[in-house]
Amino acid sequence: MNMQGRPTRPASANEGRRGAFTGNRALDMEEALIFESGRLDATGVDIEDPEPFASRLGGLERKGEIGLPGLTEPEAVRHYVRLSRNNYSIDAGLYPLGSCTMKHNPRLNEKMARLPGLADIHPLQPVSTVQGALELIETLARDLMTMTGMSAVAMSPKAGAHGELCGMMAIKAAIVARGEAATRKVVLAPDSAHGTNPATAAMMGFSVRAVPAGADGVVDAGSVCDALGPDVAAIMLTNPNTCGLFERDIVAIAEAVHDAGAYFYCDGANFNAIVGKTRPGDLGIDAMHINLHKTFSTPHGGGGPGAGPVVLSDRLAPFAPVPYVVRKGDALKLVEHAGDSAAFGRMSAFHGQMGMFVRALSFILSHGADGLRQASEDAVLAANYIRASLSDLMSAPFGDRPCMHEALFDDRWLKDTGLTTLDFAKAMIDEGYHPMTVYFPLVVHGAMLIEPTESEAKASLDLFIMTLRDLAMSALAGEKERFLGAPYDAPRRRLDETRAARQPVLRWTKPAPA
């Protein structure tokens, strides 16, 4: 008789439950640092030493050890695969980070960006050998101008904040050209602005004057008029704003700003809500950056890279930085030097985030005019659906009115629960969701900013809504343990961020011998 039979039904779930010897939890593995597991003499790359030759390093040869452990390929692959499994991702679940636009990243875009004719080209090889690259940049630039109704675009900024800097540099250059640099030294910005706005203004030597938003969450033209004066260089306004609302006075604001001789910078972080619905150029905006990694879905990659082209109005177009592409007959040329033009200079080496341009153009071509507009509408509809489905339980700071692509709640509804926004967010992790953006915008106490994007199916939105409703009811019912200790089931429990800041350990160091 075959004696290899074994149990094929589980025993009761908690029988014999023990912590693992390894600290692992099945698929969730603890992983040492490469400095602990690697070896100075191990390598995952086979390189032959060259034939003997006379060094020309001029006596500057490195002496002594660098301190870089290596891993063979199987070890390296396992190391990074194990690390990756500790990350949440948009591919794995709904990622409702308001203001960050975590939409699906089409893999076609990745494939296109890796075509050798686009990835394996050097920024300084002869222009005659990169006509297709310049055509791609020109095509994307034209599409961005079409979508925004603006007359020029600076393609080189590397990310949103870099785009802001580019826009504010153009404004500064325009003001210098008008001979008003000594008098126009103030930039207006609402308190709800992204932190990058005041930080950028400060880099250009501007001081920031706050414009209050009204009780309805938007800036009214009257308060802008009150703040305007001959000392104002520009206003920086996000639209749709960081509370997820369209600035409905925007046309009147733009007129007032222009009448006062100032410029209108729009933070375009939320452009994804209005593509195909309205054009910033028609609203009176002079400069706006576009986060290609938000609106056009180039992957966020754990924090970057981004790309932040800046569209410019007629008033600012002459000051656009180098480089830019111009067409001469059939040939495309790259203007890399300001020469006698009014160009304010250069934002970065080379020509911008080409790899991101390819992905963004692939996204734009895939969607087209109809798809881009539908994406905006679906993103806005999804956010409103969430808002309408939760507003009986959770409090919204600006009342029950439609939002754009993100739904904003505050923490008033948690007032008597002894729980905070952070506790609520951390409990979402145990339910398998990445938390929404919390504590931003700063003008709303305990803010929870939910951006579902257009990438979610209705069933996914419904499950998310049910989960948040369950959590909210649990919080209101006083089930504090679920929240205060959360997350319980993530790769890590809450971290001691105080310790990280009080005794910073910013790199691995060899432990002292015992």
Add this chain to the structure above:
Amino acid sequence: MSDIRFTKDHEYVRVEGDVGTVGISDYAQQQLGDVVFVELPAIGAKLEKGAGAAVVESVKAASDVFSPVSGEVVAVNAEVDSEPALINQDAFGRGWLMKIKLVNSGDLDGLMTQADYDAFLKTLA
């Protein structure tokens, strides 16, 4: 007996003779959370009332400390520089930030007394 006064930004100044010891109130440290870093002025710095004098940072916030009085910085708390947690543990005692030699005792008139400040805190709840 020393005389303690408060600002609406939650700084305190405790005056003995013509020297005021400045710090942030216990309420302020609670609101800020665990303090992880303090930036103190240079000794000898001359401060105007209301000018930024120091910065107190927690993990998620950086807060300017405005001088409640005008005067010259005559001492700073080196202990709090190396151990910022003292501000959380003992805001009114070992968690002081700086001592300022007052140039105008009238500066104190506009500040809140302990009783005023307690009443003010109730309005914030």
Add this chain to the structure above:
Amino acid sequence: MRYLPLDASDRALMLAKVGAPDIDALFADIPSEKRLSGLAMPNGMSEIEVERALARMASRNVAAGSLPFFVGAGAYRHHIPASVDHLIQRSEFLTSYTPYQPEIAQGTLQALFEFQTQVAALTGMEIANASMYDGSTASAEAMLMANRLTRRTKAVLSGGLHPQYADVAATLARLAGDTIVRMPLDATASEDIATQIDDDTSCVIVQSPDFFGNLRDLLPIADAAHAKGALLVAVFTEAVSLGAVRSPGEMGADIVVGEGQSIGNALNFGGPYLGLFATRLKNVRQMPGRLAGETVDAEGRRSFVLTLSTREQHIRREKATSNICTNSGLCALAFTIHLTLLGETGLRRLAKVNHASAVDLADRLAAVPGVSVLNRAFFNEFTIRTPRNAEALIEDLARRGVIGGAPVSRLAPDAGLDDLIVVASTELNTASDRVAYADAIAQCL
């Protein structure tokens, strides 16, 4: 549309829940006269159509791998192990956000902590941040950081600094109201920069290997800067060089910045790349960019988290050290994976092979009548002078199937250096590539 899961019936149900009669009711805050009926663009394409459209553009470019290719000057063509691109395309790395929720982002955070340690080791510094946009913007940020640390506003830029890096710093300085002194382009590493440092100088910015490929001894420059209370900002554009030459930290640099592209990242026509940024621990509070740090979780397990973020714009706003928010996370991941695969042994061998490749090419080109190599000491890049206009010569070489380098005049048209070409040779250039170059240039002169 293949990327949009909602269908018409979903939308109708959702509108009903929202209580809106139609989708436009949700856009009611947009002034009606400013609403758009449609974009003047074609409608969406299938995958096949997009592939055709982009492949057509790609086909109009000459891929560097398709012929002998010797352009460097700030971006370098190196072999990237297959596993690097595979690993960075894992969903959990590719499609995650900045690790603001550390409990579910330990993968990115640990990789960044390892990256920071590698960069610190490579540059000989105590700490490094989690990356900047690229080398040029990192250099400009280093200048601003030096200004803050020294409370001075004058930076002195070496004539060996990449001209576009200098342009970026100059643009920022001019519009921010700071001062820079730009030394004339210095193809032979013979400038005397020490005499330019005075009591107002915040920093000297010196590149090695420099734009022309020269290796420079930074130690005397560091001493001269420190004697005046100024800082030395050391720049590199070829990270592989650090496998062979002394680190800037060993030579007294206070801030080290560089381009990290050449480890793990493709040429990509200039971006995305990654800026490396390292300094001494005492300067950390003035450092821009994100930092990952070590701590413990509630159960006492070692964990990593973004820390010291009060330096950053999202908390400090107008008083932040920089307006930077995005880093080059995925490029930094490619860098750290490639460097882990190389390890100390692999990096040193890679550097040696690069140096050998360039030495061989320099000797071959120098043997061609009319060509002279200007460099005394170099790593994998050097500068040649020929009797011909460099841009025309490069076009001639391209017609003969060799991309021969970067003409200096393309980056610095007014420098009067129209006869210079910066030439790089890496492990990807074979002996026959180098022979082909020497043959082609001999035919062109």
